[in-house]
Amino acid sequence: MLTLGSDPSGSAPRAATSCGILIDCGLFQGDEAGSGATAVDLAIDFPIEHIRALVVTHVHIDHVGRIPYLLAAGFEGPIICSEPSAIMLPEILEDALKIGFTRNRDLIERVLGLIRSRLVAVPYGKWHSVFEAEDSSLSVRLQPAGHILGSAYVECEAKSDGESQRIVFSGDLGAPHSPLLPEAVPPERADRLVIESTYGDRDHESREDRRYRLKAILEHALADGGTVLIPAFSIGRTQELLYEIESLIHEFGVGEGVGSDPSGSDPTPSPAIAWNSLEIVVDSPLAATFTRIYRELKPFWDAEATELVNQGRHPLSFEQLTVINSHEDHLNAVDYLARSHRPCVVLAGSGMCAGGRVVNYLKAMLGDTRNDVLFVGYQARGTPGRDILDYGPRGGWVELDGERFDIRAGIHQVGGYSAHAGQSDLVRFVTGIEVPPSEIRIVHGDADAKELLRRQFHSVGLTGIMIPGLA
Numbered sequence: 001m002l003t004l005g006s007d008p009s010g011s012a013p014r015a016a017t018s019c020g021i022l023i024d025c026g027l028f029q030g031d032e033a034g035s036g037a038t039a040v041d042l043a044i045d046f047p048i049e050h051i052r053a054l055v056v057t058h059v060h061i062d063h064v065g066r067i068p069y070l071l072a073a074g075f076e077g078p079i080i081c082s083e084p085s086a087i088m089l090p091e092i093l094e095d096a097l098k099i100g101f102t103r104n105r106d107l108i109e110r111v112l113g114l115i116r117s118r119l120v121a122v123p124y125g126k127w128h129s130v131f132e133a134e135d136s137s138l139s140v141r142l143q144p145a146g147h148i149l150g151s152a153y154v155e156c157e158a159k160s161d162g163e164s165q166r167i168v169f170s171g172d173l174g175a176p177h178s179p180l181l182p183e184a185v186p187p188e189r190a191d192r193l194v195i196e197s198t199y200g201d202r203d204h205e206s207r208e209d210r211r212y213r214l215k216a217i218l219e220h221a222l223a224d225g226g227t228v229l230i231p232a233f234s235i236g237r238t239q240e241l242l243y244e245i246e247s248l249i250h251e252f253g254v255g256e257g258v259g260s261d262p263s264g265s266d267p268t269p270s271p272a273i274a275w276n277s278l279e280i281v282v283d284s285p286l287a288a289t290f291t292r293i294y295r296e297l298k299p300f301w302d303a304e305a306t307e308l309v310n311q312g313r314h315p316l317s318f319e320q321l322t323v324i325n326s327h328e329d330h331l332n333a334v335d336y337l338a339r340s341h342r343p344c345v346v347l348a349g350s351g352m353c354a355g356g357r358v359v360n361y362l363k364a365m366l367g368d369t370r371n372d373v374l375f376v377g378y379q380a381r382g383t384p385g386r387d388i389l390d391y392g393p394r395g396g397w398v399e400l401d402g403e404r405f406d407i408r409a410g411i412h413q414v415g416g417y418s419a420h421a422g423q424s425d426l427v428r429f430v431t432g433i434e435v436p437p438s439e440i441r442i443v444h445g446d447a448d449a450k451e452l453l454r455r456q457f458h459s460v461g462l463t464g465i466m467i468p469g470l471a
């Protein structure tokens, strides 16, 4: 969360510094949240009087989860975001409100109504004036960030006393060549840049490697008739995974030669499984909602995905896909899959196993060696997902709802479905800016990731790099 142009001294507002905007207003995750996020933690603890607008880079909960608290604190400005984000934001906040705010339906509707009334959907690539005063003005422009549907990096053009400055906030940047969305193109200019560093310490595997690793893991895991459980975030990863699984079914599920590779390029020949009849279950009403929205917003897909649609394929709604909505069906599915040992892939939230339906699956399935857990995204320190990833392969245990569960299931991880740019991608984004920024602030990542990204930036000759909060 960052304000721009705010008065750091906190003294009375002055004309040139009395206006600001807020970029994102999210919830902390994992250890960042301290010992459990309380209403006090969530309360808005920074001045908001000068904030003229909230700009939302994308609708992940760590970027938008505190918007209801911002409104409760008296924020009266518009909520500026991309067109897809404007459709998705009320959906994600409705869910967040139900979980963390109130069960009161009327109150939820009132808050959502308020949020909808404040939304200003700005098309990608178009300047939008936030305010214009006699001696100062601020405009913003959103550009595709390739992270999740609707994601944007924000260019701010701030003018004050005849001088102009371009400040760019990366939001979360996507990995190039990720399925479905066009990749981010670096801004033409950025005098100052604020950039994320989630994967500032490493690179992802290539898309082809990753796809074949996914195939190999699925074939290996499913050969012994167990369930592959994929803790997935509702937005982004779920849809990317469905897209890749559809492509694997399309490539390897044709004809009798299951597991064959007509192109000869598959480096991972593995036990035959019947791709044609493999069941894929999405057990998350929210993920189902966002998958529907992804399907509906095809104009925002990249060229490759558009081409598949033109060929008559349905990357996000194929035949073998089942969506579970009701809680009763969910409990039945957990019970059935834990007993039946049918090869099945289940995508369930939440992505870091800190709650949601995936927890029921984990409790029922972690103890059986036939089952497997496949992590496809970032696991924050302090979350059960991180513990399973760290201790599972050593035969450890994980605590779920206050109870210990031994981990006998296979544990795997495939990078790159994280929907975050890797280190080289981040460096390319910055070096792609024609005139290098004179100031770069590294935010949004583990301390190690920030430090390694700083070194990498230095090594390519960038200067003026800061890690806010670090002495």
Ligand SMILES: [Zn+2]
Binding pocket: 058, 060, 147, 172
């Ligand atoms: Zn994100």
